[in-house]
Amino acid sequence: MSDPIKKAALLLKEGATMLPETCPFCGSPLYKLKDGRIVCPIHGEIRKMQKTATEGEKKDVNDVLNDVVETIAERLSSVLSREYTNTKEEAQELKLWLEALNLALEAKKKVKES
Numbered sequence: 001m002s003d004p005i006k007k008a009a010l011l012l013k014e015g016a017t018m019l020p021e022t023c024p025f026c027g028s029p030l031y032k033l034k035d036g037r038i039v040c041p042i043h044g045e046i047r048k049m050q051k052t053a054t055e056g057e058k059k060d061v062n063d064v065l066n067d068v069v070e071t072i073a074e075r076l077s078s079v080l081s082r083e084y085t086n087t088k089e090e091a092q093e094l095k096l097w098l099e100a101l102n103l104a105l106e107a108k109k110k111v112k113e114s
Contacts (some may be wrong), residue, residue: 007041025075029078044078064110072101 008031012018016031018069023030023040024096030046031039038046084090 004041011039011041043075061111062108065111067077068104069101069108072097074106077103 008018008029011031011033016033019030019032019038021030021038022028022042023046026040026042028040028042031041032037036112040046065097079094079097081088082090
């Protein structure tokens with residue numbers, strides 16, 4: 001099933017709850033499953049970034065970049081695990097995630113060099 005509306009309807013039918021938050025990747029509404037996982041009907045499970053810095057505490061740039069790389073890698077894994085129908089949209093999504101990963105890795109390299 002590739003239609004996001006049908007996927008969203010199926011999530012609701014299975015007992016998921018629509019949340020007021022939206023997917024950080026596509027803006028689609030997010031759904032909370034009975035087991036507590038948060039999912040996007042387009043991208044699948046959404047993992048929150050690792051703990052946010054508490055007041056007065058600053059996260060190290062390397063920690064933030066590691067979180068970014070890990071999140072992008074999870075998205076790539078999700079994309080690659082789907083059954084593809086060889087559409088232009090699927091190729092564009094894969095290219096988008098690969099470009100994002102490349103940018104994050106370049107940023108990590110620049111931080112390391114400085």
